[in-house]
Amino acid sequence: MADEVIKQRKLEHINVALAQSIAVAQPANWSDIHFVHQALPEVNLDEIDTRVTFFGQTLRYPLLISSMTGGHPDVISINRNLARAAEEYGIAMGVGSQRAAIINPAVSYSYAVVRECAPNAFLIANIGAPQLIEQAQHPAFSMQQVQDAIKMIEANALAVHMNSLQEAAQPEGDRRAVGEVEALKRLTQQIDRPVIAKETGAGICQEQAMLLRACGVAAIDVGGAGGSSMSAVEAARSELHGDKKTLEIGKLYSDWGIPTPIAIVEAQAAHLPLIATGGVRSGLDVARALALGANLVGMAFPFLRAASESYERVCEVLENTIREMKVAMQLSGAANIAQLHTADVVV
Amino acid sequence: MADEVIKQRKLEHINVALAQSIAVAQPANWSDIHFVHQALPEVNLDEIDTRVTFFGQTLRYPLLISSMTGGHPDVISINRNLARAAEEYGIAMGVGSQRAAIINPAVSYSYAVVRECAPNAFLIANIGAPQLIEQAQHPAFSMQQVQDAIKMIEANALAVHMNSLQEAAQPEGDRRAVGEVEALKRLTQQIDRPVIAKETGAGICQEQAMLLRACGVAAIDVGGAGGSSMSAVEAARSELHGDKKTLEIGKLYSDWGIPTPIAIVEAQAAHLPLIATGGVRSGLDVARALALGANLVGMAFPFLRAASESYERVCEVLENTIREMKVAMQLSGAANIAQLHTADVVV
């Protein structure tokens, strides 16, 4: 039964995200961050070098298709469209939480399709921190189950998503968090892939970045507030199911959290590779995130909307994003990503 | 006659509050106060300890149903619904100003019903500071009358409300204030219950907090601006009665006062237990008030609206508030109220 519930939930997440307004404006946001224009930039637009190295692998662009889906036959085409584009553009991609397939191997292909379509891309497996510990309704995942998730997509890295807010806003959510720190420490010691600690919309502060470093994670995805809100997604689901209690939580907390730009700056304290996800909506935003200190920039919703249409739409989103990012780089005098990291920005 | 006037006024207050918009937005308000999200909170949502001790009694939640009503047969059911909920949830409750019953013992039961329905709750009696001194139209209350008020509900504490603004906006208001300080000093020396000095919507600044401490009060309810405005309530009454003079005062002064969040911070100078009332509208606001330094958090209007419908609605408000408060506690890493007091907040 539980596996069917999770499978169903996965589909609802996608449908809700596509049908409703799940983005929440934040007081501090991307448009507050201004580059200092360089009138004589000494950079040729068509010769900008956008490559980055991420855990030993060279990506053609500092871009990540953030963890979103899998777990239901209906989402296979979405993951296929995303993966083909990741392969084509030489960027990174994450899959959605693999809990559905860990519990119900019948849906594994909805994840595995990603590696099938993207044999060379940097792929990131995905499990939830709340599932690393024993919960009221289910035991903790075993180390073997985590390994299986990685193997399912021959992942280059594993993202452990932290989503206490989402769980609290879910009628059936996991409500325990004690022990996650210890479980994460064990995980990073026993898994032979880099572990990325990933927030899902509420951001990372300086103290938590230091804590995650102490847990041995290899990178942090700050997953800040200002873009898709999992709390808003759950509120929409609660509305659907007529669950007033979690509906209230989902709505009240939909603007909770640390805005992504601030989270990038805070998380730098840990001196780990940083991924910036949350509310990135153009190549200009990508450039802003990189200038603030991110190493890779993720987008979820814009890719989801495109992938639900076609592979070509995903490529179009990528083309636009890359073109826009390059203009920001030229005008701020950055011929490559390393120079962009040191570009002047004014808040 | 005076007793009938007061009795009638009590009913009008309730009716106006239920029918009109009496809340006034303030420049500094609850939504400006942000918790710092803890991605790995190490707190289990269902095991959060929300208990507090208030003057030796343990409350299950740091919540107070603020002083509102009594003095008219029609409000008995409201006080009954509130009191039953206070008993059920183990929280504190205040009654409205007992002046009506002190002058006209016939309406005593509208207050006494509260103790009848809440034999174990922490109950707070209520009289006005302006009635502690001689006014143009009536003498000061005697110490015996104050004792009677306490006895009327077998109160655990006595709140002395300070409401000069409301009196100024009332056609029949008490316009003297000289001598209140001395009267309050005498009162705290002679009454064998803790005396709580309570503002009613205009807040407490640092200097006044120190003055109240010098008067010997045992706690302060900062009663700040930003929620129900007694000035707006009186403006609505003046409109009803066609009294243009006080109508203008009521309207002009409806945003007068120190916003509740600021008042909490200011009043801390006195190092007394603090109650935060004024504009608290969710469990998230409750958590914010506690993080800023309050020991107990009061709500008036949300409980009034619910109690005018049914006991069940009051319970629902409480359930929502508690659920919302716990989410804020978990996500800011506070397993109990003491830890919430030290949680990081950003303004």
Add this chain to the structure above:
Amino acid sequence: MADEVIKQRKLEHINVALAQSIAVAQPANWSDIHFVHQALPEVNLDEIDTRVTFFGQTLRYPLLISSMTGGHPDVISINRNLARAAEEYGIAMGVGSQRAAIINPAVSYSYAVVRECAPNAFLIANIGAPQLIEQAQHPAFSMQQVQDAIKMIEANALAVHMNSLQEAAQPEGDRRAVGEVEALKRLTQQIDRPVIAKETGAGICQEQAMLLRACGVAAIDVGGAGGSSMSAVEAARSELHGDKKTLEIGKLYSDWGIPTPIAIVEAQAAHLPLIATGGVRSGLDVARALALGANLVGMAFPFLRAASESYERVCEVLENTIREMKVAMQLSGAANIAQLHTADVVV
């Protein structure tokens, strides 16, 4: 001819002011100034002492009916209504620019009526600084003419208004200003009444306050921006007359100048008695101006509107203003104007 033009202009000023929107909101305004509420004020509302002494005369309230009109038979009733109220309430009153009567004695009575109706009030004569020097179209006023103006209303003081902006926005305006400083110095030496330097909507900065003091003026009316704008008045007149050139100036410059609250603070550098005029619209604003440092507070437009209706309406405006001012005084703990000067305000 010139006298007819001026006479006509005087009437237009009044008609425009009554018919059009001539008030201009400013970035810094009265509502940004907050008193610190005193929960236990120790002040009796009905015993507040609102008296002030101004150049040796005791006024019952720190209020001034600002210089507005005279110069046309049609405005006699306005000045009569204002003067009766000034006498009744024991406050100060100014008349409008007396240039019209200096040039054309036939209209003197429209000013003299003020002293007739207010035998005991503190009255302020009014001439313009630009008329103290030779202009393209007319010579400077002689000292005798200024004396005549004072005598016309048996004035207690003389206001010299500074209105370069208004002149620039007037088709027929006086465009010279060189020599006004010297002329003002001469005037203050030769006139046996206190001379008040009065801006008319653009305010006084610190440097100009010091300059005015060096000119020997006895008091400053800061006449700041934020209330009636003479520039807007002239724009409306230019529209009427189809003069596009000055219309543009009038519109472009209608928010020029130093807001009244800021001007009060700036002008204090001169250590002279200060009058605050410009945008004062309630007794709460009056109290704010006094708390910021003004000694007398003037209003023009609210009195004009009332006086164009009846004497009773003027009294009503005064009653409201006084009542509102007293509430602010009580709630900020000021039993008299001296205490109000030291009340805490937060900007």
Add this chain to the structure above:
Amino acid sequence: MADEVIKQRKLEHINVALAQSIAVAQPANWSDIHFVHQALPEVNLDEIDTRVTFFGQTLRYPLLISSMTGGHPDVISINRNLARAAEEYGIAMGVGSQRAAIINPAVSYSYAVVRECAPNAFLIANIGAPQLIEQAQHPAFSMQQVQDAIKMIEANALAVHMNSLQEAAQPEGDRRAVGEVEALKRLTQQIDRPVIAKETGAGICQEQAMLLRACGVAAIDVGGAGGSSMSAVEAARSELHGDKKTLEIGKLYSDWGIPTPIAIVEAQAAHLPLIATGGVRSGLDVARALALGANLVGMAFPFLRAASESYERVCEVLENTIREMKVAMQLSGAANIAQLHTADVVV
């Protein structure tokens, strides 16, 4: 073919500018800059001295008709109307990019008409920095071609416009920028006229001002953001041509850049004569730019709109601008431009 394309583009620029909204509001803008009013200004409005000296030539007003057009027979009348006014009022004028005529001498007269109509005015030739280097589709201009451009209008100075943003937003835009610095250095050494480095809407920061000085330029036109946006112009053109790629760039980047007031302050670091262009819309804005440190103030769009109607409309714009500027000068106590440079402004 290329020459026809450029010729056509020139006409489109003008038509788009006249038909569409191409101005973009900026966070920091002119209306945030306030003069400190001087109540006794000691300046006669009609005797204000507005003359300035610019590269040895005396201009009657510190005004510049900014570089805009040429290159198509249809724009000859526009340039004629502008030039006649420049001559009449003794101000400076620039022509639009002369690239069209350099490539296609047949359209030279559309530029040369300017000197024909303005034999004594200070005229500024105009070429683009991107054309100083080799681009994918065309070689760099030779020194001879640049000399020809100057000779074409017997220019007093040469403006080299920097417009990387515009090029990036143009389907057919020049996408290289490497080498512009060296090319500019060579140019300033070999040309016998003062070279003005001119941004076209994205502004100059302190570092770039220093770099331009090192390149040997004689003056800087800060061309800041806040007025006409070449990015918005190109977006409108892309819309016309159905080019979605550059349309997105044009729209996304239409508010990119340093606002003009900030650019003036930043560029002062270079201690060179400064021209302020970008969003100046009244004589009050002109005065603000001068007070902030500009030596000459340019307007483009307001003159374009007027010149597309008639010579008389251009004169009217100039008359209004001058009148408005003088009022600001009088009221801030500045009898000439040197005094205006030292006037107090508050931001």
